[in-house]
Amino acid sequence: MGTVVESANQGAVSLPTNKKVTVIFVLGGPGSGKGTQCTNIVEHFGYTHLSAGDLLRAEIKSGSENGTMISNMIKEGKIVPSEVTIKLLQRAIQENGNDKFLIDGFPRNEENRAAFELVTGIEPEFVLFFDCPEAEMEKRLLGRNQGREDDNIETIRKRFNVYMESSLPVIEYYNSKGKVRKIDAVKPVGEVFEAVKAVFTPANEKVAA
């Protein structure tokens, strides 16, 4: 089931396209493997991957007027105001020819969640949730080596606090609506992807396989 993105009620983006889209939110703590698994899902299932963090980092690089504010918030592990992130997501959805999207790292708090729903009218098909212990996430982030300004132990601790206080309640919200597909993310990448595949493969194909 798709949802119509009504340009009339957006205000944020002036592109004229009204588009039916399928959206899956990909959530989990920092370092739980969201980006890694999204790459696999794109290859196997033809989705377009939109990482909220990547879009924000690209916005900093583009020299946008919000760049300094975004950069400061990311360095502090804080969540950027929804208005900014939603504009970037909307634009990416509307500019892309695909009609099915993985939205990775969003919504990260209640404000993100409610504003996205209000502005776009989009409800996710389901929420893919990568469940991973903090010690494992910390180890992965410290070894990520992507030159990110927020992958240092001080900022990592702040990000974990924000995750516990602001992001987990969003996952709980979707859980209460029966929309969460929880994956044990502590296993090696290939094993995690086997569990992910089971979520994306329709029941009838699972019987045939």
Ligand SMILES: Nc1ncnc2c1ncn2[C@@H]1O[C@H](COP(=O)(O)OP(=O)(O)O)[C@@H](O)[C@H]1O
């Ligand atoms: N299942 C896994 N086991 C071990 N390392 C992993 C696993 N999944 C991802 N990684 C590594 O952990 C780091 C964080 O992964 P990433 O996909 O960027 O997570 P996220 O987007 O959730 O922060 C990366 O260096 C990645 O290569």
Ligand SMILES: Nc1ccn([C@@H]2O[C@H](COP(=O)(O)OP(=O)(O)O)[C@@H](O)[C@H]2O)c(=O)n1
């Ligand atoms: N919805 C979002 C997503 C990311 N961000 C910011 O971007 C940072 C990095 O997000 P990310 O999704 O790339 O991080 P990982 O979970 O992949 O490690 C977050 O810590 C926030 O500061 C945000 O403000 N709002």
Ligand SMILES: [Mg+2]
């Ligand atoms: Mg990521």
